[in-house]
Amino acid sequence: MTSLASKLFVRVDRVCRHLPVALNTFLVFSITGEVSYLVFVEAPLEADQKKTEWSSWWKMVHLLAQYFMLGNICWNALLFLRTSPSIRGVFLGGEGMGQGWRYCYTCETHTPPRCSHCYDCKVCVLRRDHHCVFFGQCVGFRNYRYFLSCLLFMWSGLLYATLMNAEVFIVILKEGVTVHSILLLLIPWIMLVSGQVTARAFTFAFIADTCVVGFLLVSAFFFFHLFLLFRGQTTREWYSSRRPYNLGLLGNLRHTLGLRWYLCWLCPLIPSPLPGDGINFKVTGSLEPTR
Numbered sequence: 001m002t003s004l005a006s007k008l009f010v011r012v013d014r015v016c017r018h019l020p021v022a023l024n025t026f027l028v029f030s031i032t033g034e035v036s037y038l039v040f041v042e043a044p045l046e047a048d049q050k051k052t053e054w055s056s057w058w059k060m061v062h063l064l065a066q067y068f069m070l071g072n073i074c075w076n077a078l079l080f081l082r083t084s085p086s087i088r089g090v091f092l093g094g095e096g097m098g099q100g101w102r103y104c105y106t107c108e109t110h111t112p113p114r115c116s117h118c119y120d121c122k123v124c125v126l127r128r129d130h131h132c133v134f135f136g137q138c139v140g141f142r143n144y145r146y147f148l149s150c151l152l153f154m155w156s157g158l159l160y161a162t163l164m165n166a167e168v169f170i171v172i173l174k175e176g177v178t179v180h181s182i183l184l185l186l187i188p189w190i191m192l193v194s195g196q197v198t199a200r201a202f203t204f205a206f207i208a209d210t211c212v213v214g215f216l217l218v219s220a221f222f223f224f225h226l227f228l229l230f231r232g233q234t235t236r237e238w239y240s241s242r243r244p245y246n247l248g249l250l251g252n253l254r255h256t257l258g259l260r261w262y263l264c265w266l267c268p269l270i271p272s273p274l275p276g277d278g279i280n281f282k283v284t285g286s287l288e289p290t291r
Helices: 002-042 053-082 144-164 166-172 179-186 188-193 199-231 248-257
Strands: 102-104 109-111 116-118 123-125 130-132 137-139
Touching: 002 053, 002 144, 002 199, 053 144, 144 166, 144 199, 144 248, 166 179, 166 199, 179 188, 179 199, 188 199, 199 248
Parallel strands: none
Antiparallel strands: 102 109, 116 123, 130 137
16 A cells, blocks of 8 residues: 555656646747737738738748747757756766865765755756756756756747737727726636636637736746846855855856857857866856865
């Protein structure tokens, strides 16, 4: 009985770990499909413009921008998940240990500065920033570039989708701010179940709401991590007034995004090697890395 319960717990835990990734994937592709429908069918708004050459070019530009952002979101997310930030396979004791090193009793090894143990991933992570519940993996030294690039394109994509869905809000509120329109925007699920709106109206209202809420949440995460990047800190270090790893804006960009930081955000396939190893770090006012 105990063995059956433990196996069931392991399976439920595995499903719960993958559930946020599946939900995010569903939302991203749902929003993309809805915005594509708006571009193909609903826009431009004037009937006499729908069959003009300008309309065709307008749609092509919008679709190219839309799928460029979608491709970057998916590819960065995939590389983020496939790039392990942990100490597995990393030789830690080559040049000895120094200031900032600690002993992890769970992993039974000494760990370098800025490295900490993640109890969700069950391993120590180099330059650990935080455990991302939306991806089910830690953000660390080797995959931070993909995480930040994914946030960038999610932010720009949600901004684009929110602007494209402005017409949805206009249609819902065209008869004025009524109880029906407010409830449709705030609780579309209840309006659908109670039979107050059609499935089509619910779909547009739900996705438009998701775009706005998602944009606000992603904006908070994205600009917070930009703030940390400019300060040369991780999420675990931001509350400290000391910034020993702040190398200036260009130095922080190079050590976080790689030597080609000015290009790597355009496409995750552009190689941008990191100048460090995740074990030794330069400190402010020092030419030698800390050990």
